[in-house]
Amino acid sequence: MPKEGDISSEKFHQELEQDIKRNVEFGFLFNLLSWPAVAIITSIVFYRFNKNVVPFAFIDEVFHLGQTVQYINGNWKSWDPKITTPPGLYVLGWIQYKLLHGFVAWSPLTALRLLNLFGGLIVWPWVVLRPLFLFSAVKFWPINLMCFPLLFTFYFLYYTDVWSTIFIVESLTLAITLPFGERKSIWASALCGLVSCLFRQTNIVWNLFVMIIVIERRALIQRDFNNVHFNNYLKLIIHSLENFHQLVLPYALNFMLFLAFLAYNRSITLGDKSNHTAGIHLVQFFYCIAFIAIFSAPIWISRRFVRGYLRYTLDHPLGLVFQWLGMVILIRYFTRAHPFLLADNRHYTFYLFKKIITRNKFFKYLVMPASYHFSIYSYMSVMHSNIIHFHPILPIEIKSPVDLPVQLTHISWTALLVCTFITVVPSPLFEPRYYILPYIFWRIFVSGSPESYLADRIVELTGVHRLSREFLWFALINVFTLTVFAFKPIVWQTESFPQRIIW
Template structure:
């Protein structure tokens, strides 16, 4: 791309961000006028306002996350004395703008299609559940900002800074430690591979060298490490310091959860991986459609594998489908209606949808696989599994980070720009529908004076 076109694209990107903020501010204000408190905000907002006033010695035992969101609020809104519900929510909106810039930086790292990167960045910021929560005082948007900042710093080889953002991400939400682990492990694996000198030109761990690499590290670790340098050890220690701090927190707290632990008991819930695959399929459907014929061909060539996968999935669904009491009791969330009108209503539905799960995971794995670097796919699958299967409650917010990591890796070449346009239009339509439902549909709960609203 010529210098003139690059400058024009940068100007357009800035104008798009300004337009995004202007339109979002209008929506934000309308949401505030409609409802000043939704669901878990009743726990978050009082704490946020207290921290904003630099009163750090209050806590609500019903809050299960660390006070990262409140500390960010205190940092930006406290000095300005903007400690009201409106400005607490505004923190999320501002972070959603930062996220667009971070998305753009990452897409530019992975792809060279400038216009595709700009459109993808705006589209991801409009991901319906994520965009919805940019209007409320929840941890999700701020948490995403920290995770994206960590990844950007890591990609730019600013590993000290990446470790610091990783620590802040954990303070926003404890499960983010898994994604810090992904970034740390991938850095260490990539560097160790370079020390083995198996293939000088590679910047990752090639699939064909994986077993040779591990065998060499296990059999002759000192031989591999003798090629390391002091910077590698300093960078590694910065990540380990963040991870070690979290381990110390677990030891002191006795659990990953702070506050009310009753709703977050340790469990194994493997079907969460299936629900996540549906989330990916729904919100990235234009990128999945083109793989249908390829999947059919793959199925014909691997009938035994597909049969075995169907049997395994059937057994998992039969033996491990868990239903959290909150999901059946709280009719303020879309999951309540999806479950009761499909999964809970029709006994066979959860089995008939198994082929869709398999197709979705086929596309996810194919999109993330690279013969030049298998490390990301391997760690992504491990970390996504660790984050999701330990959650009993089905909650779309748990899917945000693994979905974003998946979506960032989808190729955005010229031929796929049309898919991004379809994705963009889909997000606009879904956002319009969900916002309209929020504005128009009320739910009466006797214990609340104000009517409740339907949210993700």
């Protein structure tokens, strides 16, 4: 005769299965129906922007457009010394222009901007995100990440961010889903990682992250990871050495090519080295985590979560004091105000920095450390609740990497933190575009909380109700930023056209 506990457990698992099935079906339907609407609206806005709002090259587009036109004209040896990134975008723009030339009567700028619109509305959600979504349908929705505000803005402009993101995240997608079989998929993943570096050099750091994912998803099965973390690190290293040619070599070639580039160029920056010298901008990490916490708020925030944070601070008063003092010291000695930040009011960071972050000493040394502390707690708590935990003795039952859940272990979680730190801290600029990949790689591996926003109860076991709020949150931010961009022009005496505010 079954015990009461067994019945309760069986009922719970039945409810969980039904909840997952219902929410997966809803997620597929929502993405299928909402994508055409978002794509049509975005395309209309794109048309209006190109016709009436910004029919001219805007900020960095001046350099990107000029270099691509040089390639279109056959001047492949020409290079603008003001450009700091590799020529991946310009080669892709050359291909795009050659394909469309003669078929549409658009200006070169509009034709080149269409490259990012196509990438953002077609390639990004359907080619890159959809396979991951099929593997983990209750973690994220492709439509949401398609509408991620820091990336969405650049669907309308000719910048490097869209395709840089597409190629490096596709490297992760191939590494997890293995669509071409294990060996070919890993080499394809490494190739996409290499191509991504032709759009942004710092993507070499994310090549390392993807490589660790590849090794880890095999080592944890074949080496039987357990709850002894140091032991798992040793197993990962041993597994990578014993399987070097299959797992490490494809990415190691990328690292070797990157080192050759550094030796040749003598810097990670291609041009304009005087204004883009690497440094130690530690507060940039606080900015990045704060942005991630704000954008991800719909998936984690609740009354219970806030109460948990308050309990944590009250239970560790001495630790809180030392953490606060540490942040104050870092803010005092490692805040960098780049001349571009202070002089260019066409970016939201100009207003954030002057009006909030450094408004006065009260904001700088009390309000901002408190917000950073809460943001870090949010980031770490959400990630910690989503990592794979291992049994101290029993091996994992899954026998194939492709059958593993889209989750991180304590090793890849640490790697994500380290890669985020390495990516953002050396940059002297307070630049939200640098937070796109730290957010995307974090968001793919975490799930929405099942808790109610205001009540202390579980609403849905899979937390899919939060994904719809996330979509609305991103839509609201995008509507706001696009409205400001379109209807709040700025007059610069040195520019012939009205200027606009972007991220």
